Each structure stands twice: as structure tokens, then as C-alpha cells.
Amino acid sequence: MIRIIATIRTTTGRENVVIDSLTTKIHNENIPIQSLFHPEELRGYIFIEGGPEEIETTVKSVPHVRGFINKDVPMSQLERFLIAEKSEVKFNVGDVVEIIGSPFKGERAKISRVDETKGEITVEFLEAAIPIPVTISVNSVRMYEKKKE
16 A cells, blocks of 8 residues: 655644544544644644545545645655754743643643752642642643743
8 A cells, every 4th residue: 555645735823723623534434544743833734644545535625724735745854843852941930831731731820849850840820819839740831931030
């Protein structure tokens, strides 16, 4: 069976909605698609891996899909999006972070304690009526605003 990595064009800013719709369709209809991938740097594009016919079936009539390029994209062109660059973000007490993982996803919180050895921070949510400290992994947050010095 021939497998390719094709490019799907989407409405800009709707890439995650399209991925959710495609994932649901793939699972519900048992379509043999191997992977879906949306690099944050490439707005309006999603990559899909599978057979050419399966890809065509998958993208048909999905909202916000503006078309697809049924041409194999070499893995060498995608590697730069797949290999994570290691960048250390230093968190300090007083910094404001946005939660990107856990049940608190989307919330903003102020750091009250940093435990570098465990890779954890203790935060208090900005929107909470009563500040309750919650300890979470530094991998579950992204910097929103550095503390004003």
C-alpha cells in the first residue's frame, strides 16, 4: 500500500478545529490514517499521512478545509517542525503563566513558589475568588508575563 504525507489547506486559525473534525471522522469511519500534524509556524496548513484515497475520503466535506495537495511531502522537509528545540524558560516567583495542560488549561496564574529540582511550580489562579495554591509541572505552563522588576 502506498503511503504519502499530503498537505491540507485550511482556513487560517481553524487548524485545531479541522484536526478535531478529522480525528473524529477517522475514528468513527475507521479510516486507516496514520497521523495528523499541524506545525504552529505554518498557519493554514495541516499534514496528513495515509493512502492517497483514504486522505481524499477523510478531507471530503470537513468544515474549514479549503483543499489539499495530493503530493507527497518528504519527511526531510518536516523534520524541522518535529524535532523539539530545547529552550530553558526560567520561572520566578511573581511571574504570570498560562496553563497549557491539566484540568486548568487556559487559566492564568501567578507563581508563588518554584521547585527547580522537581520541575514544579506552585501557582495561585488570578480569576479565583479565594487564592488556593496548586502545584503543577513547568511543562504544563507557558510564560505569559514576566514579573516587573
